Amino acid sequence: MSGLDKNRKRNQTVCFRATLEERREIEARITVSGMPKGEYYRQSLLHQQINITAGKFHSDRLAVEIKRLRERLEEKSAETDKDLLEECKALLEQLIEIGVSKNE
Structure with missing residues (x-):
């Protein structure tokens, strides 16, 4: 498999677990956005403002x-x-x- 990813710009895989309900909601948002899944995930994760409270x-x-x-x-x-x-x-x-x- 590593040989297949050798010349890719994005050769890393990121995974996470979700409930069936969460997955359906994510899939619906992706459909509405009109973006490819990978682009939607990258945009959502990299450009989302996250508030950190430091305890x-x-x-x-x-x-x-x-x-x-x-x-x-x-x-x-x-x-x-x-x-x-x-x-x-x-x-x-x-x-x-x-x-x-x-x-x-």
Whole structure:
């Protein structure tokens, strides 16, 4: 299977579980949108605004992620630079959202 995905731009698969009712609702939304399924999922997941409220659990989880990123930065190589920067960007966006939520 990996040979088939070799030249694809999007060669990663993302899966999740849903109830039958949730699946029907998702399928209905996809049909109404007129978009291909993959594009609908990407647009929905990547461009949806998510509000994060930072309780003790979330703060601890973010601290663990920051520590992991720091360790990766210390051992970084040229090939991981882009991926690592994307992770840092996503984490910083979450932290900014938390700061905005606390100030409101």
